[in-house]
Amino acid sequence: ILDDPDLKDIDPTVLKHCHAAAAMCILEAGKQKADISAISTCLEDCKVDKERIEQFCTEYQHRGLVTVVSSSIGRSPLHITDVSWRLEYQIKNNQLHKTYQPSYLVTLNVENSDSRSHPDVSFSCTMEQLQDLVGKLKDAAKSLERATQM
Numbered sequence: 001i002l003d004d005p006d007l008k009d010i011d012p013t014v015l016k017h018c019h020a021a022a023a024m025c026i027l028e029a030g031k032q033k034a035d036i037s038a039i040s041t042c043l044e045d046c047k048v049d050k051e052r053i054e055q056f057c058t059e060y061q062h063r064g065l066v067t068v069v070s071s072s073i074g075r076s077p078l079h080i081t082d083v084s085w086r087l088e089y090q091i092k093n094n095q096l097h098k099t100y101q102p103s104y105l106v107t108l109n110v111e112n113s114d115s116r117s118h119p120d121v122s123f124s125c126t127m128e129q130l131q132d133l134v135g136k137l138k139d140a141a142k143s144l145e146r147a148t149q150m
Contacts, residue, residue: 029060036060082109088124104130 007015029039036057043053085106108121125133 026060079111080108081111083107084109102127106130 028034032038034042039060040053040057043056044050048056083106085104088103088105090101090103103124103126105122105124110121
């Protein structure tokens with residue numbers, strides 16, 4: 001996607017977020033065995049224009065999208081093997097407005113058992129988002145610990 005010449009003027013981060021959102025939509029629709037009318041209604045609620053809805057639904061009807069997206073995910077889940085982070089302090093944004101916003105750049109080193117290589121997962125977050133992530137990870141660890149004690 002990032003190499004597509006038609007998309008070269010779009011911020012790569014925005015492209016990645018759009019791709020992830022589209023992939024999740026396709027996977028969720030496939031999981032729910034959603035029909036075209038349900039998908040169309042959902043996309044209309046999200047204010048997607050009719051031409052794009054028709055194009056999406058046409059592609060979805062062939063179910064090729066679900067196969068392509070699900071095959072790119074793999075069969076075994078990724079395992080986080082290491083985490084690294086650094087603090088970034090943004091002074092100005094791309095419109096040269098002063099922002100003075102600290103954020104954290106987090107990189108998760110991942111691997112899976114089917115031995116295919118995977119790039120590291122990197123993302124940027126605020127202090128609040130990072131605290132929320134840590135809290136959710138602690139909750140997940142406690143839930144897993146309780147489940148193994150039963």
